[in-house]
Amino acid sequence: MMGKNLFRSDQGRHAGLLFLLLFLFLVFDxxxxxxxxxxxxxxxxxxxxxPLDPNDHELWDNIPETVLKLAEQNILKPKGGGATNEVQVRxxxxxxxxxxxxxxKDDTPNWExxxxxxxxxxxxxxxxxxxxxxxxxxxxxxxxxxxQWKADWQRDVQGGFQxxxxxxxxxxxxxxxxxxxxxxxEVSGNPNSxxxxxxxxxxxxxxxxGTLTYIPQQDVSALGEYKDGVWKVVFLRALETSxxxxxxxxxGEKNFAAFAIWDGGEHERNGMxxxxxxxxxxDIQ
Numbered sequence: 001m002m003g004k005n006l007f008r009s010d011q012g013r014h015a016g017l018l019f020l021l022l023f024l025f026l027v028f029d030x031x032x033x034x035x036x037x038x039x040x041x042x043x044x045x046x047x048x049x050x051p052l053d054p055n056d057h058e059l060w061d062n063i064p065e066t067v068l069k070l071a072e073q074n075i076l077k078p079k080g081g082g083a084t085n086e087v088q089v090r091x092x093x094x095x096x097x098x099x100x101x102x103x104x105k106d107d108t109p110n111w112e113x114x115x116x117x118x119x120x121x122x123x124x125x126x127x128x129x130x131x132x133x134x135x136x137x138x139x140x141x142x143x144x145x146x147x148q149w150k151a152d153w154q155r156d157v158q159g160g161f162q163x164x165x166x167x168x169x170x171x172x173x174x175x176x177x178x179x180x181x182x183x184x185x186e187v188s189g190n191p192n193s194x195x196x197x198x199x200x201x202x203x204x205x206x207x208x209x210g211t212l213t214y215i216p217q218q219d220v221s222a223l224g225e226y227k228d229g230v231w232k233v234v235f236l237r238a239l240e241t242s243x244x245x246x247x248x249x250x251x252g253e254k255n256f257a258a259f260a261i262w263d264g265g266e267h268e269r270n271g272m273x274x275x276x277x278x279x280x281x282x283d284i285q
Contacts, residue, residue: 040066040257042091042098042249042284050092050099052223054232060101063090068259070274075136076209080272083263087121093239093284098249100235102259109226110264111151113162117264118152121224121233124258125247127205131256131279137206145247146204146212149222149233151264154200161197200224201235205245209271217243255282 043063050059065088072082088103102121110119124146126133133142156162164171191202191214201222206212219241224233239249249255260275262268 038066038068038278039281039283040068040089040091042093042282044251044285045092045094048094050094050097050236052221052234052236054101054103054223054225054234059092060090063092063101065090065103066280068276068280070259070261071277073271073273073275076271078271081262081266081268081274083266083268084261084274087259087261089259091282093249093251095251096239097236098239098284099237102231102233102235102261104231104261105229106226106231106263106265107229108265109151109231111155113152113155114164117267117269118150118262119231119264120148120150120262121231122146122148122260123235124260126256126279127245127247129248129253129255131281134208135258135277135279137209137212139208141207143205143207143245145243145245146206147220147222147235147237147247148202148204149200149224149235150202151200151224151226153197153202154222154224156197157200203243203246215243217241217246219243219246249282249284251284253284255284256280257282 041064045059048059054060068087068089070082070084070086073079084104084106086104090101092099100123102123104121106119110116112118124135124137124144126138127143127145133139133144137146138144152162199218199221201218201220202214203218203220204212204214219237221236222233224231226232237247239251241247247255256279258276258279260273262273268274
């Protein structure tokens with residue numbers, strides 16, 4: 001009798017496992033179909049110049065927008081985000097450069113480095129030009145290229161580095177300043193602590209969570225503007241790059257992208273963000 005019960009128990013466990021595998025397959029398959037139905041056209045604008053200006057109405061008002069739904073990052077700690085429900089994206093190329101315009105609603109701009117978390121936006125591309133890998137910052141054996149715009153970096157570029165003395169002018173120190181001590185993070189190569197940002201955009205590579213790497217070849221530009229409760233950010237890069245692992249874009253070809261937004265006013269940073277959970281198909285016309 002006990003043997004029969006054990007046999008039935010094993011049968012139940014096997015049936016449960018098969019059901020779980022079938023469920024996961026169906027969920028994964030539905031995600032793949034979702035990727036195929038979300039297409040972002042990258043419009044060919046001929047030889048027209050693409051200025052680094054999110055308010056170039058002559059250019060961008062003639063480009064249809066694609067609305068992408070965003071979700072809270074609830075896969076890996078630190079979980080959180082979800083303050084931004086959607087982002088409107090437009091994309092163009094002029095056979096020499098490619099540009100993306102991101103637009104989203106935000107109640108307040110956040111760019112004061114030492115007083116608050118900063119607003120930010122990012123694009124992600126598979127380094128090999130296919131979607132056969134994780135859209136969650138890549139994975140082992142599948143590298144991704146990430147472009148990130150940070151509002152506080154832009155504030156540094158436009159208004160000077162936001163150090164403690166600029167934010168708190170009454171600060172008094174009675175010891176001799178040493179860069180190796182006072183700016184240890186900058187000396188060690190942390191881009192967030194750089195006192196001389198030349199761009200508000202960062203170019204990164206990753207192979208999964210916790211592997212984000214800032215690279216020396218910074219060939220991505222970005223500029224944002226906040227007005228009437230809306231952020232507009234334009235990203236710009238040459239179509240071709242010598243960077244091994246950089247996003248690849250060829251006219252007439254397909255590629256993939258993923259998007260993320262951080263709302264500093266809602267304390268979003270690092271993994272706490274709003275993002276597209278699947279790849280978006282890029283149709284480079």
